[in-house]
Amino acid sequence: xxxxxxxxxxxxxxxxxxxxxxxxxxxxxxxxxxxxxxxxxxxxxxxxxxxxxxxxxxxxxxxxxxxxxxxxxxxxxxxxxxxxxxxxxxxxxxxxxxxxxxxxxxxxxxxxxxxxxxxxxxxxxxxxxxxxxxxxxxxxxxxxxxxxxxxxxxxxxxxxxxxxxxxxxxxxxxxxxxxxxxxxxxxxxxxxxxxxxxxxxxxxxxxxxxxxxxxxxxxxxxxxxxxxxxxxxxxxxxxxxxxxxxxxxxxxxxxxxxxxxxxxxxxxxxxxxxxxxxxxxxxxxxxxxxxxxxxxxxxxxxxxxxxxxxxxxxxxxxxxxxxxxxxxxxxxxxxxxxxxxxxxxxxxxxxxxxxxxxxxxxxxxxxxxxxxxxxxxxxxxxxxxxxxxxxxxxxxxxxxxxxxxxxxxxxxxxxxxxxxxxxxxxxxxxxxxxxxxxxxxxx
Ligand code: ASP
Numbered sequence: 001x002x003x004x005x006x007x008x009x010x011x012x013x014x015x016x017x018x019x020x021x022x023x024x025x026x027x028x029x030x031x032x033x034x035x036x037x038x039x040x041x042x043x044x045x046x047x048x049x050x051x052x053x054x055x056x057x058x059x060x061x062x063x064x065x066x067x068x069x070x071x072x073x074x075x076x077x078x079x080x081x082x083x084x085x086x087x088x089x090x091x092x093x094x095x096x097x098x099x100x101x102x103x104x105x106x107x108x109x110x111x112x113x114x115x116x117x118x119x120x121x122x123x124x125x126x127x128x129x130x131x132x133x134x135x136x137x138x139x140x141x142x143x144x145x146x147x148x149x150x151x152x153x154x155x156x157x158x159x160x161x162x163x164x165x166x167x168x169x170x171x172x173x174x175x176x177x178x179x180x181x182x183x184x185x186x187x188x189x190x191x192x193x194x195x196x197x198x199x200x201x202x203x204x205x206x207x208x209x210x211x212x213x214x215x216x217x218x219x220x221x222x223x224x225x226x227x228x229x230x231x232x233x234x235x236x237x238x239x240x241x242x243x244x245x246x247x248x249x250x251x252x253x254x255x256x257x258x259x260x261x262x263x264x265x266x267x268x269x270x271x272x273x274x275x276x277x278x279x280x281x282x283x284x285x286x287x288x289x290x291x292x293x294x295x296x297x298x299x300x301x302x303x304x305x306x307x308x309x310x311x312x313x314x315x316x317x318x319x320x321x322x323x324x325x326x327x328x329x330x331x332x333x334x335x336x337x338x339x340x341x342x343x344x345x346x347x348x349x350x351x352x353x354x355x356x357x358x359x360x361x362x363x364x365x366x367x368x369x370x371x372x373x374x375x376x377x378x379x380x381x382x383x384x385x386x387x388x389x390x391x392x393x394x395x396x397x398x399x400x401x402x403x404x405x406x407x408x409x410x411x412x413x414x415x416x417x418x419x420x421x422x423x424x425x426x427x428x429x430x431x432x433x434x435x436x437x438x439x440x441x442x443x
Pocket of ligand 1: 008037182184
């Protein structure tokens, strides 16, 4: 049994958090591979080390002295080391870094040091080996990860060992350091879990998993206990703040479960993400897994008698949108009617030309645009098996005075998507949540 763990910045913020991480790792001998982020915020207005490193580089770039920022970074790590009573020799490393900084260091190399120092300290504290990501995480010239080479190198380097790996960076073919986009330690963790065929990838953060709805809209939403990768994709596509796509694909590809956990509440099971759950596990699964949405869509509504038998008409419409580089989010349609749902911001600059072309090429009987539309998706893998689901959703919204401007459903009946006026957005989410989750209309 092998568990690969990734700890985010808040879990690495100070000595107290380091101690929590150690307790978690020590609690299970299967937890042998640990990936860490740079130290994050200790309190609300604190600074993240990675932000300070970017700032430090900006100072150097513009010829402004960076001593005070550099010192903030250095003292954060020295403080953690001293409070934990470790003997890690960070002074000489910081001296060397300072010299390199004066000579000229790339931004990516400098910011990667946040993870590097965090991992050095954590390795000493856990009594694990430090395994630098530069030794195994290899990028190709086009900036994508060379999975084959990286996996093989990590398998060799980590086999049979307990290791701590810095997240967020790897090396280019010329040996220079390259970082992922912000938040990229999640990707390092997922790659390590996939490379080592872990039994689970535990992603430790400061929340107990995903919530069923946005907590700024719904008061105290319930956590999502189990979610499939497909559902997660639906929710994040429509706007839920969940994991970055890049995080998911390496573990999803290998069918490795991903467990989101809370370092500050280690007994909470968090959210488990898997390709599928077995029947037994599904027994207590709710009817809705989560609700998410976004505002500010436009619906281009096209009606033409006999449209459904006109070959190629949909292609013509889509080609016009393609010409203006506008992507279509959803296409709800009826026999003689098609609606094209697009992001208002993307279509606004070319709307008049685009409508003119649709008029000319399609010759519709009716053509108009409705703005200020919000899209809300109710996602749940169990919805497909329950008759009358959509009817119930529509009735509930109607009873609450919300008029539905558009309806569409995913092909696998994983989700039901409704378009409502922007002003009804929050209320739609609340009504759906209250009627399907709170009142127990769920299992
Ligand atoms: N430290 C990096 C960041 O702040 C990467 C990470 O934490 O995942 O973006």
